[in-house]
């Protein structure tokens with residue numbers, strides 16, 4: 358490949374991966390199934406000037422540039438589906454500043470999300486968004502997908518914490534969007550357009566995050582229920598009574614069992630389920646205790662079989678570690694089609710029962726768990742070998758059902774490569790065309806992560 362020769366001439370060999378096992382590592386992300394695309398090369402960029410030079414070559418040669426953080430996408434978003442160069446941000450991993458007056462953290466995109474709170478602890482500060490992939494995903498990837506997580510119930514999504522980003526666009530220009538500002542009403546929010554754009558508009562090279570004071574006291578509750586509808590009623594009654602926990606998660610009985618069988622993790626009441634898991638964090642021990650007593654009462658009133666309260670950090674961490682292990686454990690059951698749906702939260706119990714009907718109709722297993730307080734449900738479908746359509750019919754049925762409740766096909770994982778053919782379930786033709794015109798404006802040659810969210814024709 359001619360452009361590979363150009364890249365070799367241009368970049369130090371230490372920055373470029375061209376072959377072998379090291380290259381193959383970038384052929385997959387965390388999307389289950391046969392999604393394997395070996396890129397032509399990987400650039401392990403450390404500086405803006407390398408990214409600018411890469412874009413210069415990519416524009417001239419018409420080759421795709423695919424930004425990649427931790428490679429934990431569940432939708433093939435960080436794969437080089439049309440070949441080209443994977444631009445890995447993994448070496449740009451410095452936390453560069455903490456501004457304690459403005460409560461702003463400045464960092465590079467390759468910082469692993471889990472490192473952020475380790476850094477902030479000594480300042481008694483806290484960054485709430487906590488995707489279950491926290492130990493392997495990067496903050497750049499989180500911003501590019503607007504990642505969520507359990508804490509987002511009380512504190513909001515990644516978007517609510519991004520105050521500024523530096524972006525290099527495919528034409529090689531660099532802009533800083535946003536600032537250390539709590540308010541900003543000066544024209545269209547390009548910052549918010551870039552957040553969640555899945556690497557299709559530009560490369561994020563620097564991030565300013567809002568951080569908040571760290572609540573020093575916390576507790577985690579785990580309650581098993583006999584019936585899903587009881588768990589849901591307990592969750593909604595808690596929220597409507599004015600108690601807002603930091604996290605309110607649901608795990609169905611099959612997902613509890615699959616996690617115990619396929620991971621090293623354990624949870625209390627492991628032979629029962631469904632579970633609700635609640636996190637409370639406050640600035641006084643008394644507030645924590647008051648909240649967990651009220652929540653415990655609400656749960657018992659709504660037929661919880663028991664309530665386990667973890668106050669010690671190590672006990673709490675064990676429960677959350679169990680929660681974070683669910684997806685990987687279910688991936689070991691069979692080939693999973695991971696869905697990440699969102700409906701108005703009051704519709705969630707009915708939506709889950711409809712999904713359970715589809716489980717019977719299609720003679721498969723569907724594991725459900727997720728953020729019940731946000732109406733965001735993960736439905737992991739086990740793909741059957743006899744399905745000649747690769748699962749297309751059941752996926753469409755699930756998406757139609759989500760639509761009938763006023764829902765959307767993704768709450769937090771994004772559209773990426775695997776969901777793009779279903780985008781029309783959640784967005785109108787007018788909306789898709791508007792998104793395409795925006796993409797064309799930012800990236801007329803379609804070199805920026807092509808084949809994601811929707812298809813565009815260009816590419817020389």
Ligand SMILES: Cc1cc2nc3c(=O)[nH]c(=O)nc-3n(C[C@H](O)[C@H](O)[C@H](O)COP(=O)(O)OP(=O)(O)OC[C@H]3O[C@@H](n4cnc5c(N)ncnc54)[C@H](O)[C@@H]3O)c2cc1C
Pocket residue numbers: 386387423424425426427428429430431434435446466487488489490493494495496497498499500501502503504505506507554555556557559560561562684685769770806809
């Ligand atoms: C076990 C497991 C649990 C998960 N749990 C959650 C969860 O709770 N909540 C949630 O939201 N997601 C979850 N995910 C999905 C995934 O972790 C998130 O989408 C995460 O934000 C991706 O981050 P990453 O660094 O791995 O990005 P990657 O997978 O590398 O990339 C994701 C997208 O971002 C783009 N991108 C990455 N870095 C940049 C950059 N610097 N500039 C421009 N574009 C960039 C890529 O091109 C791609 O489109 C989970 C995944 C796994 C495997």
